Amino acid sequence: MELIDTHAHIQEDAFEADRSEVLVRAFEAGVKHIVVVGFNVDSSRRAVELAQVHPRLSAVVGIQPNYAHEARPADWDTIVELVQDKSVVGIGETGLDRYWKTVPIELQIEYFHRHLQLSRETGLPFVVHCRDADEDIVVELRKAAKDGPLNGVMHSFTGTMETAQACWELGMHISFAGMVTFKNNHALRAVAAAVPSDRIVIETDCPYLAPSPNRGKRNEPAFVTLTADCLAGVRGLSSNEFADLTTANAQRLFRLPSCA
Numbered sequence: 001m002e003l004i005d006t007h008a009h010i011q012e013d014a015f016e017a018d019r020s021e022v023l024v025r026a027f028e029a030g031v032k033h034i035v036v037v038g039f040n041v042d043s044s045r046r047a048v049e050l051a052q053v054h055p056r057l058s059a060v061v062g063i064q065p066n067y068a069h070e071a072r073p074a075d076w077d078t079i080v081e082l083v084q085d086k087s088v089v090g091i092g093e094t095g096l097d098r099y100w101k102t103v104p105i106e107l108q109i110e111y112f113h114r115h116l117q118l119s120r121e122t123g124l125p126f127v128v129h130c131r132d133a134d135e136d137i138v139v140e141l142r143k144a145a146k147d148g149p150l151n152g153v154m155h156s157f158t159g160t161m162e163t164a165q166a167c168w169e170l171g172m173h174i175s176f177a178g179m180v181t182f183k184n185n186h187a188l189r190a191v192a193a194a195v196p197s198d199r200i201v202i203e204t205d206c207p208y209l210a211p212s213p214n215r216g217k218r219n220e221p222a223f224v225t226l227t228a229d230c231l232a233g234v235r236g237l238s239s240n241e242f243a244d245l246t247t248a249n250a251q252r253l254f255r256l257p258s259c260a
């Protein structure tokens with residue numbers, strides 16, 4: 001079985017002490033590729049540095065909405081430069097977040113559209129973070145879709161069926177993380193069952209929100225197998241069939257070198 005963790009923050013300090021062991025455990029568990037996602041300029045640079053030295057890692061670079069207020073003008077220039085690196089396979093994470101309320105929504109929207117524009121210019125897909133902002137995201141994606149088809153993924157999706165459907169109808173992929181395995185999350189599993197077969201991908205979003213039964217522990221890429229097994233059951237597939245499906249989708253979305 002071969003899986004791809006399409007969203008991991010293994011550049012973070014949480015993995016400083018044992019990053020190489022974490023990678024070995026992931027590869028032994030069947031994770032063949034990991035997409036390392038930045039959330040500000042430093043973490044984006046670290047993602048690129050890791051991906052440059054590990055053939056089974058790729059990087060996504062951008063400024064996450066909760067960091068938009070800290071970004072200096074030069075930071076965006078650095079993101080645009082980093083995108084040139086051949087280890088970079090996507091733009092983000094970007095998006096909208098009304099949960100933390102630290103960054104004005106207007107500034108978040110401005111940054112979101114910068115990322116979408118960069119995605120269009122480079123042909124690389126964009127990675128969307130959406131927290132408590134489902135309606136806003138759909139509005140902004142619909143605006144962007146007027147300029148042409150969208151090429152992106154709703155990462156760690158936790159929204160409603162209605163939002164998911166609006167997103168996949170706009171051409172987006174939907175990615176599920178550990179929360180979909182939580183016991184009471186029946187509604188989210190129903191969404192995961194309904195996503196079209198060519199649009200579903202999986203991720204850990206580690207070190208956050210480890211899937212059951214590791215809930216509460218530090219998450220790591222090897223645990224994507226737990227989310228995969230849960231969703232295989234939800235979709236009535238064997239674990240192998242579900243792995244093949246999501247791996248093919250992730251390779252196509254991010255044009256990963258391993259499938260070139």
Ligand SMILES: [Zn+2]
Binds near residue numbers: 007009037093205
């Ligand atoms: Zn993330």
